[in-house]
Each structure stands twice: as C-alpha cells, then as structure tokens.
Amino acid sequence: MAIHASGLGVRFGDRWLFRGLDLAVEAGECLAVTGDNGSGKSTLLHCLYGVQDLTEGVVTVAGRRPDERDREFRRAVSVVLDDSALFEEYTPEQHLQLLGLADTTALPDIPAVEMSAGQRRRLLLTGALRREHSVLLLDEPERALDATARAWLADVIAEAKASAAVVIASHNGPLVERVADRVVEL
Numbered sequence: 593m594a595i596h597a598s599g600l601g602v603r604f605g606d607r608w609l610f611r612g613l614d615l616a617v618e619a620g621e622c623l624a625v626t627g628d629n630g631s632g633k634s635t636l637l638h639c640l641y642g643v644q645d646l647t648e649g650v651v652t653v654a655g656r657r658p659d660e661r662d663r664e665f666r667r668a669v670s671v672v673l674d675d676s677a678l679f680e681e682y683t684p685e686q687h688l689q690l691l692g693l694a695d696t697t698a699l700p701d702i703p704a705v706e707m708s709a710g711q712r713r714r715l716l717l718t719g720a721l722r723r724e725h726s727v728l729l730l731d732e733p734e735r736a737l738d739a740t741a742r743a744w745l746a747d748v749i750a751e752a753k754a755s756a757a758v759v760i761a762s763h764n765g766p767l768v769e770r771v772a773d774r775v776v777e778l
C-alpha cells in the first residue's frame with residue numbers, strides 16, 4: 593500500500609480538525625479530500641508529507657514515516673502544497689532543468705517572480721507531475737488555473753494515476769469527479 597494511515601488525528605488547542613481517520617491508497621488510485629474552508633484538507637496533506645505532526649495515529653507513505661528531510665522519502669513523493677517552492681529568479685526552463693527535464697510547458701521565458709499565479713501553478717504542477725514519483729500529493733491543484741489549464745490538469749492527473757498513488761485536496765467538483773476513485777470529506 594503506497595499510503596496507509598490509521599487513526600489519524602490532529603488537534604489545535606481544544607479543537608480536533610479530524611480524528612480516527614483511516615486511509616489506504618495504492619498505486620493506480622486517486623483519493624480526493626474535500627470539505628469546507630478550514631476543515632483540515634491542507635493539514636491532512638501536510639501530515640502525509642511529514643511537515644505537520646500528528647496528534648494521534650500512524651501513517652506510512654511510500655513505505656516510510658513521512659519526513660521531508662529524508663532524501664529517499666522526497667525522491668518517492670512529489671508534492672505541490674503551496675506556491676512557495678519556486679526559485680523567483682529562475683525561468684520555467686531553468687526550473688525544469690533542475691529536475692533533469694526539458695521544458696515543454698509553453699510558459700513564457702521569464703523569471704518566476706514575473707509570472708502570474710496561474711503560470712506559477714502550472715510550472716509547479718508540471719515539475720511535480722513529470723519528475724519520477726510513486727506518490728503524488730496535490731493541495732488544491734486547480735487554484736488559479738483557467739479553464740484550459742484545468743482541463744490539462746484533469747488529463748495529467750488521470751495519466752499520473754496510472755503509475756502512482758495520488759491524493760488531491762480540492763474544491764473543484766468536476767476535477768474530483770473526473771480523477772478520484774474515492775472521496776474523503778472532512
């Protein structure tokens with residue numbers, strides 16, 4: 593099982609965001625996490641990437657305890673959690689070169705700092721989707737994308753699912769409908 597979690601719980605102060613959550617996702621599957629603003633979707637993805645401590649429960653991702661400082665873990669797990677993971681002075685081509693990939697994005701040849709929110713999002717998603725991975729974690733991947741880019745996104749997630757276990761947090765009904773095999777509502 594690529595992602596296995598049992599009895600997950602996160603509490604901030606005296607409020608449990610979620611508790612007693614069990615998850616199992618294998619390669620070839622996409623789990624969508626849905627729920628209102630503030631229900632804990634991003635927090636759950638952060639737990640799966642090891643950047644948020646659990647209050648309760650046990651989780652393994654790609655056979656390991658999530659820890660973003662662990663090279664082997666990072667090698668297996670591709671993520672887009674927010675838009676901060678860009679080098680502001682680097683162009684799309686330079687970003688993709690860092691991953692050993694050719695630039696096929698058709699994004700403008702300008703530094704990230706000058707790009708629009710949707711262009712930044714597409715660059716991050718392209719890097720995460722095209723680098724090798726066995727687990728893919730995407731937090732609101734549709735954020736800032738126009739209709740054309742949302743259609744592209746649904747296609748590339750459906751493709752990625754063939755060889756990876758995928759978890760997306762999303763507010764986008766059509767995307768969830770298209771790519772998700774199962775939905776967990778927080």
Ligand SMILES: Nc1ncnc2c1ncn2[C@@H]1O[C@H](COP(=O)(O)OP(=O)(O)OP(=O)(O)O)[C@@H](O)[C@H]1O
Nearest residue numbers: 604605609627628629630631632633634635636761
């Ligand atoms: N480190 C923290 N300390 C205290 N509260 C936190 C912390 N991180 C998140 N929260 C709270 O937990 C709740 C859930 O946040 P989270 O970002 O996981 O929700 P979400 O479902 O992703 O929301 P959205 O749909 O708006 O993106 C929010 O009320 C947030 O303020």
